[in-house]
Amino acid sequence: MQKKWMVLFFLAVSLTLLLSACGAGSGENETDSVASDSSSGAGGDTLEISATNWSFNQETFEVPAGETTISFTSKEGVHGISIPDLGVDLTDGESATVDLEPGEYPFSCNIACGQGHADMQAKIVVK
Ligand SMILES: [Cu+2]
Known part of the structure; x- marks a missing residue:
């Protein structure tokens, strides 16, 4: 039992x-x-920029004004971006959060990456 x-x-x-x-x-x-x-x-909008040999994934990146996280990926070769007007320098896998005001922000590759380095120019257009 x-x-x-x-x-x-x-x-x-x-x-x-x-x-x-x-x-x-x-x-x-x-x-x-x-x-x-x-x-x-x-964290607001995210702007993803990527690079290959020897260009960025777009020539112009249009984003709305406000807080934006810029993230950078190098998919081929060793590249980075320098956006002097924003004081932003990124290399592969890095990101930065900035408060964007309307305007144009040109940027270029910040790593001497070879024969096409000088062609690696693009810009962010903030509206
Ligand atoms: Cu470069």
Whole structure:
């Protein structure tokens, strides 16, 4: 008689543990999706600039005025960007958050990267 109750108690405890483990699992997933949503939208606009040999992904980058995070990626070769009017210098994988006012901000590659280096010119147009 006593043994039967112990078995029932053991079953009840394992069932509770299983259920709470499942509950915790789905809760983590929800937290993950919320976290990734907020990280992609955080910090105002993001301007992504990338470079290859020997050009940037666009010649003109139009962005609205306000707080913008400029992030730079070098997809081929070793490049960087220098935006003198903003005091921003970035190399591969770096980013900077700036408060942009309307105007034009020319920039160029800031690493001596070879034969096409002088052609690596582009500009940010803030409206
Ligand atoms: Cu260069």
